[in-house]
Amino acid sequence: MKRDSLLVYALLGLVHQKPMSGYGVRNLFATSAMGTYSDSPGSIYPALRRLEARGWIQGSAQRSAGLRKRRVFRTTADGVKALKAWLKQPLTRDDVIRDTGQLMLRFAFIDHTLGAEEAARFLREYSLELSAFIPELLEYHQKHAHEMPMSSRLAFECGIQGFKARQRWAKRSAALYERKGNQP
Amino acid sequence: MKRDSLLVYALLGLVHQKPMSGYGVRNLFATSAMGTYSDSPGSIYPALRRLEARGWIQGSAQRSAGLRKRRVFRTTADGVKALKAWLKQPLTRDDVIRDTGQLMLRFAFIDHTLGAEEAARFLREYSLELSAFIPELLEYHQKHAHEMPMSSRLAFECGIQGFKARQRWAKRSAALYERKGNQP
DNA sequence: GTTGCCATGTAAACTGTTACATGATTTC
DNA sequence: GAAATCATGTAACAGTTTACATGGCAAC
Numbered sequence: 001m002k003r004d005s006l007l008v009y010a011l012l013g014l015v016h017q018k019p020m021s022g023y024g025v026r027n028l029f030a031t032s033a034m035g036t037y038s039d040s041p042g043s044i045y046p047a048l049r050r051l052e053a054r055g056w057i058q059g060s061a062q063r064s065a066g067l068r069k070r071r072v073f074r075t076t077a078d079g080v081k082a083l084k085a086w087l088k089q090p091l092t093r094d095d096v097i098r099d100t101g102q103l104m105l106r107f108a109f110i111d112h113t114l115g116a117e118e119a120a121r122f123l124r125e126y127s128l129e130l131s132a133f134i135p136e137l138l139e140y141h142q143k144h145a146h147e148m149p150m151s152s153r154l155a156f157e158c159g160i161q162g163f164k165a166r167q168r169w170a171k172r173s174a175a176l177y178e179r180k181g182n183q184p
Numbered sequence: 185m186k187r188d189s190l191l192v193y194a195l196l197g198l199v200h201q202k203p204m205s206g207y208g209v210r211n212l213f214a215t216s217a218m219g220t221y222s223d224s225p226g227s228i229y230p231a232l233r234r235l236e237a238r239g240w241i242q243g244s245a246q247r248s249a250g251l252r253k254r255r256v257f258r259t260t261a262d263g264v265k266a267l268k269a270w271l272k273q274p275l276t277r278d279d280v281i282r283d284t285g286q287l288m289l290r291f292a293f294i295d296h297t298l299g300a301e302e303a304a305r306f307l308r309e310y311s312l313e314l315s316a317f318i319p320e321l322l323e324y325h326q327k328h329a330h331e332m333p334m335s336s337r338l339a340f341e342c343g344i345q346g347f348k349a350r351q352r353w354a355k356r357s358a359a360l361y362e363r364k365g366n367q368p
Numbered sequence: 369g370t371t372g373c374c375a376t377g378t379a380a381a382c383t384g385t386t387a388c389a390t391g392a393t394t395t396c
Numbered sequence: 397g398a399a400a401t402c403a404t405g406t407a408a409c410a411g412t413t414t415a416c417a418t419g420g421c422a423a424c
Binding site for chain 1: 201217219220281282288289291292293294295296300303321324328333334335336338339340341342343345346348349350352353357360364
């Protein structure tokens with residue numbers, strides 16, 4: 001069984017936060033911080049169709065300011081269930097290493113869909129995995145740095161700095177949630 | 185005209201640094217810091233074939249420790265030319281924002297293929313683009329942070345921290361190259 | 369001579385890209 | 397009714413994934 005692409009879950013999560021048309025999604029991807037996703041119609045419309053065919057979202061025609069009608073999609077009960085299941089997955093070591101994009105997408109949706117508790121849990125898990133992985137990276141660096149060309153070594157170090165930055169971010173963010181949790 | 189995938193250039197660059205077989209590449213991807221690339225045979229072998237068909241690399245059978253012969257690939261003159269052209273491309277704003285993976289791959293190969301001068305130039309350009317982009321990000325953050333769910337905002341901030349970390353890295357690395365350049 | 373491992377190869381399904389085409393409503 | 401614009405759709409193609417198959421040599 002093949003895992004769905006990130007785009008599928010990006011659409012599901014967005015539509016769940018706020019019902020949207022394909023056009024709306026395209027604008028979001030073209031103008032906002034979600035610019036990592038392509039705004040090409042050839043990816044978005046078919047993906048929305050697939051989601052609808054699967055029963056995770058449902059579209060309904062709505063007239064916009066004027067002009068052609070938009071099909072505004074919203075999540076179905078099944079869709080919400082699938083989204084929650086995706087968000088609740090435990091963080092795997094592999095995702096932490098290779099798929100930061102996926103993790104951040106999940107985290108971005110987690111607050112609205114599952115609540116602060118789960119967001120805090122996510123951050124704790126993330127921080128834990130990073131604590132385990134970063135030392136391995138450093139060890140690898142010590143062993144192999146001398147045999148790499150300088151720019152390769154630096155590129156590798158850039159990666160390390162990235163993981164460390166995310167570790168700091170996770171700890172800081174976890175602290176935020178805990179402070180918030182203690183204030184009723 | 186469609187841009188070649190990163191995998192194609194990863195293979196070209198690796199084979200240029202050191203002649204390698206498909207199996208060698210697979211091991212590298214499976215065990216080293218280049219783990220972002222898939223080590224599935226279904227991606228690597230066809231990609232090597234395409235590169236060979238295009239005349240950028242050439243394979244020759246070599247017996248390994250024992251067992252079946254490996255096809256060890258090395259770059260051709262055309263291949264080196266293509267690699268250099270790819271490495272020399274000016275850094276676009278778009279790549280800086282969306283395609284750090286590509287930039288780091290290019291930088292990793294640049295020292296061995298083009299020399300320290302070009303590596304230093306790359307870093308200066310990179311730093312410059314980041315200096316222009318990060319303030320835009322911060323402005324966007326100021327404008328929209330209040331309307332995002334907390335976890336979405338934090339995910340966005342994680343992205344910002346990532347860009348800042350790369351900016352620090354680029355400056356530090358550029359300084360390294362300059363020190364090296366001043367020591368004859 | 370068959371078991372097992374190193375190394376390469378292939379086939380079907382699917383996603384995403386690029387580029388083009390079509391629908392529907394207003395404005396002149 | 398032509399032009400403009402918002403919004404959706406689709407057709408051709410290429411690359412990746414997954415899963416399976418094959419090729420050659422060693423060892424016993």
